[in-house]
Amino acid sequence: MNRRYRKTIIAGNWKMNKTASETKKFAEELKTLLPKAKWCDVVVCVPAVNIPAAIKAFKDMRVSVGAENVFYEKSGAYTGEVSADMLKDLGVKYVIIGHSERRQYFGETDVTVNKKVHAALEAGLHPIICVGESLEQRELGITMELIALQVKSALAGVPAEKLRRCVIAYEPIWAIGTGKTATAEQAAEVCTFIRTTVRHLYGARIARSITIQYGGSMKPSNAAELLAQPDIDGGLIGGAALKPDEFVNIINAANQE
Ligand code: 13P
Numbered sequence: 001m002n003r004r005y006r007k008t009i010i011a012g013n014w015k016m017n018k019t020a021s022e023t024k025k026f027a028e029e030l031k032t033l034l035p036k037a038k039w040c041d042v043v044v045c046v047p048a049v050n051i052p053a054a055i056k057a058f059k060d061m062r063v064s065v066g067a068e069n070v071f072y073e074k075s076g077a078y079t080g081e082v083s084a085d086m087l088k089d090l091g092v093k094y095v096i097i098g099h100s101e102r103r104q105y106f107g108e109t110d111v112t113v114n115k116k117v118h119a120a121l122e123a124g125l126h127p128i129i130c131v132g133e134s135l136e137q138r139e140l141g142i143t144m145e146l147i148a149l150q151v152k153s154a155l156a157g158v159p160a161e162k163l164r165r166c167v168i169a170y171e172p173i174w175a176i177g178t179g180k181t182a183t184a185e186q187a188a189e190v191c192t193f194i195r196t197t198v199r200h201l202y203g204a205r206i207a208r209s210i211t212i213q214y215g216g217s218m219k220p221s222n223a224a225e226l227l228a229q230p231d232i233d234g235g236l237i238g239g240a241a242l243k244p245d246e247f248v249n250i251i252n253a254a255n256q257e
Helices: 021-034 047-057 084-090 098-107 110-122 134-139 143-155 183-202 204-209 218-226 244-255
Strands: 011-012 041-046 063-067 094-097 126-131 167-170 211-215 234-237
Touching: 011 110, 011 211, 011 244, 021 047, 021 143, 021 244, 041 047, 041 094, 047 063, 047 084, 084 110, 084 134, 094 110, 094 218, 110 126, 110 143, 126 143, 134 143, 167 183, 183 204, 183 211, 218 234, 218 244, 234 244
Parallel strands: 011 041, 011 234, 041 063, 063 094, 094 126, 126 167, 167 211, 211 234
Antiparallel strands: none
16 A cells, blocks of 8 residues: 555455345444544445445445446447446446456456446546456466556556546456465565556556555455555455455555554
């Protein structure tokens, strides 16, 4: 973290978990546990159908609501899809784009990720852009090339003034839901590389101000060490974000000086 230059953001990604009623229950529990002073922004990204319940439940808690996906067209014959304007209108602030599960199971590509980033920015949302390598790619030694490609293609055509609203999340696929966290050194190496990539594209001042998260089996026991890395400005948390006490413990780790 480096709070002098950029926001620390702790975001939960609920994936396909919890009903609207469970969303309300989670918020009530979270409210009793949240620290009063938060030096980090807290975001909860929920399934699309739970967004109205989440907006209502987190209203007085300084917790922003995020979506887990968005379609890139503004409106039209796209059965089952949700537009950025629809999310914005509900009060959504953040949207996860290009999560590896969407790339793997729903055919998302660097091209569609880029279109979604533009659509989200156009609507005034804050995209959380996910990048990350598979185990095979890591073992082939092509992690950095792949990350550079994902970052550059996600940000293609995004002007500097809009980049301020983007968050980048480094999520090594082999660490997601596996209990196998990247070491702080591995995570820091890639997050620093992402910042360098942004610097080459947009210059030092903007690169210094962008929030870069780590995601992949982040939990209370490893959060402090990961967040102690200067280029890791928060977390995108799956499993541990489903339990209010674990989520709060990660928020507390981000609250340390
Ligand atoms: P886990 O924290 O469950 O590994 O999930 C990480 C993730 O994919 C967040 O987007």
